Amino acid sequence: MSASLHPFRSHSQPxxxxxxxxxxxxxxxxxxxxxxxxxxxxxxxxxGGATVFQARAPFVNFTFLTEAPESLYVFxxxxxxxxxxxxxxxxxxxxNPEAAKVKTESYVYSxxxxxPCIVGTVLLVIGSMAIALLLGVCAAIxxxxxxxxxxxxxxxxxxxxxxxxxPSIVFGLFGFGMFVIFxxxxxxxxxxxxxxxxxxxxxxxxxxxxxxxxxxxxxREGSLALGATKWQTIRKNVLPxxxxxxxxxxxxxxxxxxxxxxxxxxxxxxxxxxxxxxxxERSLDFFFxxxxxxxxxIYVVSSxxxxxxxxxxxxxxxxxxxxxxxxLIATSSILLRSHxxxxxxx
Amino acid sequence: xxxxxxxxxGPAGPASLRRxxxxxxxxxxxxxxxxPTTHPVIDIENLDFYYGASQALHDIxxxxxxxxxxxFIGPSGCGKSxxxxxxxxxxxLIDGTRVGRGRIRVHGVDINQPDVDVIELRKRVGxxxxxxxxFPKSIYENITYGLxxxxxxxxxRLDEVVERSLxxxxxxxxxxxxxxxxxxxxxxxxxxxxxxxxxxxxEPEVILMDEPCSALDPVATAKVEELIQDLRxxxxxxIVTHNMQQAARCSDRTAFFYLGRLIEYADTRDIFTxxxxxxxxxxxxxxxx
Numbered sequence: 001m002s003a004s005l006h007p008f009r010s011h012s013q014p015x016x017x018x019x020x021x022x023x024x025x026x027x028x029x030x031x032x033x034x035x036x037x038x039x040x041x042x043x044x045x046x047x048g049g050a051t052v053f054q055a056r057a058p059f060v061n062f063t064f065l066t067e068a069p070e071s072l073y074v075f076x077x078x079x080x081x082x083x084x085x086x087x088x089x090x091x092x093x094x095x096n097p098e099a100a101k102v103k104t105e106s107y108v109y110s111x112x113x114x115x116p117c118i119v120g121t122v123l124l125v126i127g128s129m130a131i132a133l134l135l136g137v138c139a140a141i142x143x144x145x146x147x148x149x150x151x152x153x154x155x156x157x158x159x160x161x162x163x164x165x166x167p168s169i170v171f172g173l174f175g176f177g178m179f180v181i182f183x184x185x186x187x188x189x190x191x192x193x194x195x196x197x198x199x200x201x202x203x204x205x206x207x208x209x210x211x212x213x214x215x216x217x218x219x220r221e222g223s224l225a226l227g228a229t230k231w232q233t234i235r236k237n238v239l240p241x242x243x244x245x246x247x248x249x250x251x252x253x254x255x256x257x258x259x260x261x262x263x264x265x266x267x268x269x270x271x272x273x274x275x276x277x278x279x280x281e282r283s284l285d286f287f288f289x290x291x292x293x294x295x296x297x298i299y300v301v302s303s304x305x306x307x308x309x310x311x312x313x314x315x316x317x318x319x320x321x322x323x324x325x326x327x328l329i330a331t332s333s334i335l336l337r338s339h340x341x342x343x344x345x346x
Numbered sequence: 347x348x349x350x351x352x353x354x355x356g357p358a359g360p361a362s363l364r365r366x367x368x369x370x371x372x373x374x375x376x377x378x379x380x381x382p383t384t385h386p387v388i389d390i391e392n393l394d395f396y397y398g399a400s401q402a403l404h405d406i407x408x409x410x411x412x413x414x415x416x417x418f419i420g421p422s423g424c425g426k427s428x429x430x431x432x433x434x435x436x437x438x439l440i441d442g443t444r445v446g447r448g449r450i451r452v453h454g455v456d457i458n459q460p461d462v463d464v465i466e467l468r469k470r471v472g473x474x475x476x477x478x479x480x481f482p483k484s485i486y487e488n489i490t491y492g493l494x495x496x497x498x499x500x501x502x503r504l505d506e507v508v509e510r511s512l513x514x515x516x517x518x519x520x521x522x523x524x525x526x527x528x529x530x531x532x533x534x535x536x537x538x539x540x541x542x543x544x545x546x547x548x549e550p551e552v553i554l555m556d557e558p559c560s561a562l563d564p565v566a567t568a569k570v571e572e573l574i575q576d577l578r579x580x581x582x583x584x585i586v587t588h589n590m591q592q593a594a595r596c597s598d599r600t601a602f603f604y605l606g607r608l609i610e611y612a613d614t615r616d617i618f619t620x621x622x623x624x625x626x627x628x629x630x631x632x633x634x635x
Contacts, residue, residue: 148441218479222541225434226492226548227469236491237481344482 041323048320051313063113064317069272069297070112072310075104085111109272109301110310114318119277120291121258121325123189124268128196129254135197136204137246143205144212145234164202168262171199176266187290189277192268200250200257207249211242244340251333255326261295269296271304294322384411387452387552387582388433394446395425395432402428404607405448410599412551415574415583417597417614419590421629424603426586430554433457433584434471435464452552469496472550476557478537480529480544485512485521488529488540492548507547514580515543516573535566539573546577553577555585559592571596590630594618602626 054061070086077099084092093099147153175195185191215238223233257263270290280286302315388410395403403425410416418426428437432450435457437443449456457467469492480488489508490498498504508525512518517539521532529540538558545553555574559567574596577583587593593600594614601611602623610617610626621627628634 216479218475218477219481221436221439221473221475222479222481222544223491224439225436225468225473225475226495226544227465228492228495229465232495236495241482 044316044319044323047312047316048318048323051317052320061113061317065113065118065321066115067113068116068274069109069114069314072107072110073104074107074310075099075102077102083111107308107310108305110308110314114292114294114297114314114321116273116276116292117294117297117318118321118325120269120293121295121322123277123291124192124196124264124293125254125258125329127189127193128200128257129250131193131197132200132204132254133246133250136201136250137208139201140205140208140212140246141234141239144209145230145238160202160205163198164206166199168199168260171195172262172264172266174198175263180267185288187266187268187270188288189268189291190287192264192291192293195263195267196254196257196260199260199263200253203253203256204246204250207253208242208246211245211249212238214245215241241344244337244344247340248333248337251336252330255329255333258329259295259322259326261299264293265296265299269293271296271300294318294325298322384413386410387412388584389449389451389454390429391449391451393429393432393448393450395428395437396444396446397428397440398442401446402606403432404605406608407448408601408608408611410552410582410584412582413578413580414598415578415585415596417593417600418584418586418603419588419593419600419629420603420609421634422588423605425606426601426603427556429603430556430584430586433552433554434468434473436473438464469548470550471552471554472545472548473554474538474541474545474556474558476560478534478541478561480532480537480540482528482530484526485529485532485540486525488544489547491544496548511543511547514546514577515539516569516576517543533566535562535569538562538566538570542570542573542577546581550581552582552584555583557586557588560588567592590618590632602629604629 051064052061053059073084073086073089075082075084089104143153143156172195175191175198179185179191179194180187183191219237219241220233223237224230228236261269268290270292273290273292275289277286277289277291280289298315298318301311301318305311386409390406390408390410393403393406394401406425406429418430420426431437432445433452445458450458452467452471455462481491483491486504486508489511490504493504493507509518509522512521517536520536521540524531529537532540538561542553542555542558559570562570571592574583574585578598585593585597597614599612600614600617602609602617602621602625604625610621610623612622616622617626618630621630
């Protein structure tokens with residue numbers, strides 16, 4: 001018997017060939033997903049980066065990040081093509097009265113920046129997160145720690161599951177009917193906060209329940225056996241350990257929902273607003289004002305105004321900033337988690 | 347040895363077990379008289395216990411003495427842990443459990459009466475679990491957890507309790523330099539002794555131990571057993587164990603359970619050398635279980 005005829009020698013079998021083909025299919029599917037993701041990011045990164053960054057110092061287009069949107073005026077002046085924002089153009093005409101007769105083309109929202117949108121989105125995220133965390137964590141504690149399993153609890157869980165499947169536009173209409181009309185809050189931050197919070201609630205509740213479940217039973221029993229009440233046990237010996245998981249998942253959920261246009265378009269978002277949110281007469285007015293928001297601004301500049309090369313710059317620039325903010329929120333949640341995890345390990 | 351007295355309440359009849367608002371304890375403290383070396387702390391009378399529809403304990407009657415180590419032995423599923431968890435009402439945490447007929451009395455007070463505050467009960471009847479469960483906090487915070495819940499904030503008092511409890515659990519010398527490090531950094535045996543220290547920090551009268559050594563190596567087990575011997579002078583200890591040698595080594599009285607019934611309850615010596623019941627004999631001699 002020669003050495004090559006040992007019982008484990010390799011020879012082609014149909015099973016091995018099929019395995020090879022299938023594995024390649026899995027691999028290609030993964031590469032395809034990766035390619036799609038990269039294409040989207042690269043597109044926004046390069047086109048948006050051209051708006052947000054610039055070649056000369058300070059390399060960042062601060063006007064775009066710190067100014068409100070303006071109309072852009074384009075005209076011929078002394079044989080050269082000039083682009084000016086609204087305010088700049090008005091000053092220019094005061095200095096040069098003859099400019100009033102120049103034929104100009106104007107492009108709405110194509111000059112200035114998106115500062116009010118950034119502020120509005122950040123405010124919407126913070127407020128809705130606070131509301132969603134408060135309601136969601138309370139509900140999760142009730143469901144996981146207090147409630148006894150029964151028909152009612154099963155019904156509640158079903159409701160939460162269904163809530164997660166409701167399309168965002170339906171949340172928007174619900175918020176409009178409930179908060180804007182019925183409660184009379186008008187188009188306001190408060191209405192937007194609650195609408196977004198309701199939308200993210202299923203995520204927060206589910207994540208909180210999972211995190212609470214992950215806390216070993218022994219910690220609860222040990223605490224109760226020392227004469228703690230159930231609430232003392234939860235507050236001192238369950239919730240602190242569950243908090244990293246709750247926060248991480250909730251913040252990621254919010255980051256996702258913050259990108260939705262539909263829930264805020266009827267409840268909180270203005271197409272344009274001159275005043276910044278803190279520019280209010282009475283402090284209570286703060287909650288009852290509409291704001292500009294990044295996702296809605298992208299929607300407006302890409303579908304509600306005539307399209308041209310100037311609006312495209314704003315669209316991609318806004319998308320770029322928006323992605324950066326979402327990435328920032330996600331990163332901060334991951335940092336927060338690793339920080340809290342190091343405090344409580346078991 | 348005296349037979350397990352079924353009804354007489356101990357000399358210290360605690361009214362505090364009941365909620366303060368209700369009538370003071372039905373069994374008033376009696377004479378201090380000739381200090382008995384032991385007296386029953388827990389009386390169990392004809393106890394039936396159910397998990398949902400299935401009955402886990404059938405007609406259990408026994409009485410547990412102070413300053414004694416009482417061991418519950420028996421094969422898995424015989425109800426010994428269930429009975430132990432009845433004694434501080436930890437079974438309340440499990441849905442669908444209920445006490446049927448019968449009573450458990452601690453110092454004469456029926457602990458399943460609605461006017462009994464389970465929090466007060468658990469302060470007096472502490473528990474150590476099978477799987478050591480130090481909280482993911484520092485050793486110091488683990489020990490002071492129970493006292494802080496009771497609102498004790500005095501640093502000097504807490505320090506004192508930490509030292510006393512750790513000494514009581516024979517752990518002080520090993521951890522005195524790292525009180526503020528996590529309790530989870532200790533070895534398995536140290537963790538279990540930390541849990542014992544945590545239990546005695548709230549000054550209970552009874553300590554229930556649910557297979558405290560089942561996850562420990564022989565050296566750590568020996569230390570815990572030694573500790574149990576030391577604790578006997580101050581506490582009433584009930585220990586559930588799978589390990590018959592352990593019961594023989596460190597208990598004064600042993601109860602043998604089988605299929606939810608108490609088969610035999612006697613001095614440990616008698617159970618292991620001269621059992622009255624053939625089932626007990628079969629079990630302790632290793633013929634089943």
